[in-house]
Amino acid sequence: MDSIIVRGGAELNGQIPIAGAKNACLALMPATLLSEEPLTLTNAPRLSDIRTMTTLLQSLGAEVSALAGGKVLAASSHGLTSSRADYEIVRKMRASNLVLGPLLAREGQAVVSLPGGCAIGARPMDIHIDALERLGAVIDLRDGYLHASAPAGLRGARVPLRFASVGATENVLMAATLAKGTTIIENAAREPEIVDLAQCLRKMGAQIEGEGTATITVQGVDRLHGATHAVVTDRIELGTYMLAPAFTGGEIECLGGRLDLVGAFVEKLEAAGLEIEETERGLKVRRAAGRPRAVNVVTEPFPGFPTDLQAQMMAMLCTAEGTSVLEERIFENRFMHAPELMRMGARIDLSGGTARVTGVERLRGAPVMATDLRASVSLILAGLGAEGETVVSRVYHLDRGYEQVEQKLSAVGARIERVAA
Numbered sequence: 001m002d003s004i005i006v007r008g009g010a011e012l013n014g015q016i017p018i019a020g021a022k023n024a025c026l027a028l029m030p031a032t033l034l035s036e037e038p039l040t041l042t043n044a045p046r047l048s049d050i051r052t053m054t055t056l057l058q059s060l061g062a063e064v065s066a067l068a069g070g071k072v073l074a075a076s077s078h079g080l081t082s083s084r085a086d087y088e089i090v091r092k093m094r095a096s097n098l099v100l101g102p103l104l105a106r107e108g109q110a111v112v113s114l115p116g117g118c119a120i121g122a123r124p125m126d127i128h129i130d131a132l133e134r135l136g137a138v139i140d141l142r143d144g145y146l147h148a149s150a151p152a153g154l155r156g157a158r159v160p161l162r163f164a165s166v167g168a169t170e171n172v173l174m175a176a177t178l179a180k181g182t183t184i185i186e187n188a189a190r191e192p193e194i195v196d197l198a199q200c201l202r203k204m205g206a207q208i209e210g211e212g213t214a215t216i217t218v219q220g221v222d223r224l225h226g227a228t229h230a231v232v233t234d235r236i237e238l239g240t241y242m243l244a245p246a247f248t249g250g251e252i253e254c255l256g257g258r259l260d261l262v263g264a265f266v267e268k269l270e271a272a273g274l275e276i277e278e279t280e281r282g283l284k285v286r287r288a289a290g291r292p293r294a295v296n297v298v299t300e301p302f303p304g305f306p307t308d309l310q311a312q313m314m315a316m317l318c319t320a321e322g323t324s325v326l327e328e329r330i331f332e333n334r335f336m337h338a339p340e341l342m343r344m345g346a347r348i349d350l351s352g353g354t355a356r357v358t359g360v361e362r363l364r365g366a367p368v369m370a371t372d373l374r375a376s377v378s379l380i381l382a383g384l385g386a387e388g389e390t391v392v393s394r395v396y397h398l399d400r401g402y403e404q405v406e407q408k409l410s411a412v413g414a415r416i417e418r419v420a421a
Contacts, residue, residue, distance in 0.1 A: 004398070004406065006383030006390045007415035008365060011250040014412035016241045018256040018282070019045040020231030022401050024193040025073075026095040027170045028200050028231060029053045032062055032075035033102035034177060035204060037226030039075045044231055046070035048399045049093050056089045056096055060103075080107065087113040087144060093400070097125060097167060100148060101175035104137055109149045114141075127161055127168040134159045135172065135179050156181030156220055164189045164214070164301045170197055176218035177206040185216040191302040192261050196232040203227035235261035237402060238283070239309045240377055242266075244409070245287045246274055246316045247385030252412060257283035264305045268313065271295045272320060294322030294359060299330050311337045311378035318346040319385060320359040328353045337375035340368040344386055365390040373401045380405070384414055 020043035030053070032039040044050060046069070054064045054073075061081030065074045083103045090096040090113040103110035114125060125146065129139050132148065136155045139148045156179050159172055169189040174197075176183035188194065190212055198211035204227045207219035233256045242262070245252050246269075259266060259278060266276055269285070272292040277284045294317060299307040307330035317324040318341055328334050335355055338348045344363040349356040365388030370376035376398040383390030395418070398405060406416050 001394050001396055001421045003419050003421070004380060004392045004395050005417050005419055006365070006380055006386075006392065008383055008386040008388060008390065010248060010384070010413050010415050012244050012248045012252055012384070012409070012412045012414060013250040015253045015255055016408050016412060018238045018241065018254050019234050019403050021045070021193060021196070021234035021236075022047055022049055023095070023166070023236070024196045024234075025050060025231045026053055027098055027193060027197045028229065029057060029064070029073065029075065030098045030102050031174060031197065031200060031204065032057065032077045033060070033080070033099060033106055034174060035224040035226060036078040037076070039204070039226055040228040041073040041075070042071065042228065042230045044071055044073045045234065046403045047401060049095065049401065052089065052093045053095065056085060056099065059086065059089060060099070083107045083109050084111040085113055090115050095167070097128065098170055098174075100128065100146065101132060101171035101173075104132060104148055104150050105154055105175045105178040108153065110146070112146045112148070114144055114146065127163060127165045128171050131159045131161060131168050131172040132175060135175055135183065154179035156183040156218070158184050158186065160186040161188065163187070166191050166193065169194055169216070173197065173208070173216060173218065174201070176220060177201055177208070177224060179218075179220040181220055183218040183220070185218070186214065188214055188216045189301060190214065192232055192235060200227060200229040203229055233258060233261060236306065236308045238262060239265050239306065240312050240381070240402070241408070242269065242276070242283065242285045243312050243316050243381060244384065245285050246272070246292050247319070247381055249287050250413070251284060251286040253279060253282055253284040255282045259283065264303055265309055268295050268297060268305060272316070290321075291359065291361070292316060292320040294320045294324040296325045298327045301330070307331055307334065308374055310334065311374040312381055314338065314348075314355060314357060315341060315378040315382040317357045318348070318359060318363060318382065319361065323356060323358045326355045326357065328355075336371040337378050340371070340375070340379055341382060343368055344382055344390065362387055364388055367391045367393065370394045370397050373397045377402060377405065380416070384409070
């Protein structure tokens with residue numbers, strides 16, 4: 001397994017281009033299963049998760065090609081040959097479950113392995129199952145696979161979600177586009193990725209209202225057609241690089257950044273003492289003189305503070321003046337980066353879903369191990385501001401969510417390199 005070596009102390013200055021959103025693209029790609037006509041996605045991120053979803057769609061008989069160096073994905077599902085998503089592919093990535101709704105809608109059946117992904121909690125499929133069953137699906141779990149069918153076809157229905165699950169909202173939203181009648185999704189997730197998916201589906205001919213709110217209404221149609229759609233900016237990559245100057249000083253302009261994608265996050269950065277400015281090309285971030293200030297953080301569904309930026313925020317608060325309290329309300333087991341930060345000299349007390357972080361003047365470089373995708377980049381950020389050398393091992397997680405991270409950071413002055421195993 002590759003490692004990343006970071007030599008701290010270098011001030012960062014310059015521009016970092018922000019890629020298309022991984023989580024948006026992973027929902028948009030299965031939308032091709034809803035139509036026999038081509039779907040073209042531009043501004044696609046070049047990540048291992050995108051390659052995994054490509055492999056999964058191809059295993060179902062879809063044609064998927066990466067063009068323009070991977071930034072354009074051309075997909076066509078005119079000739080599906082299978083409705084079975086095998087464990088060997090699905091186990092690599094949780095978002096693989098997003099083929100369930102489209103397959104049910106298009107083929108009337110699906111056999112989908114229970115998914116894998118980062119070890120950050122159970123993230124059960126029961127919300128997905130309940131939502132699709134309300135549309136008329138019959139779903140049975142056997143031998144680690146969800147066996148789903150729609151004997152009478154999918155029918156529009158009221159679908160109250162007990163939790164505003166992004167994945168469940170995406171699955172039922174796609175399924176409802178081809179269901180007969182009207183579907184009303186209540187307590188729907190409001191994330192920008194949901195809005196992006198709805199906008200793409202609308203380009204394909206779907207009748208959808210209310211995306212970005214807690215209630216989404218879908219009027220089913222007989223068929224969807226092809227479309228071209230640009231993937232929304234990745235708000236998690238954006239937030240990650242916005243934090244970089246807090247560790248190192250300097251000024252970073254995140255190209256393609258938008259305040260509406262990271263509102264709650266920006267509030268905390270400004271409270272911590274970072275200065276953020278909108279520019280014609282994105283968002284510019286600089287650190288005011290001295291260390292950041294302590295702030296308290298509670299992770300919540302959008303538009304609240306994103307759970308996917310909690311690890312990176314904790315790393316920054318390790319050197320803030322004062323004591324911060326971070327409360328993780330979305331996933332259990334999502335403080336696994338904390339012991340690794342403590343190896344670098346951080347003072348962190350954990351109690352259930354709460355972390356109490358008392359800032360130290362500076363972290364020290366150390367050998368650390370990445371436990372999941374966001375933990376990986378939090379340790380890299382910590383290494384940028386640490387004294388000495390930090391070696392981050394098991395960085396295969398990183399490639400699932402950040403494209404060319406070493407190149408992007410090196411281009412603004414970081415001393416970082418990847419070392420092959």
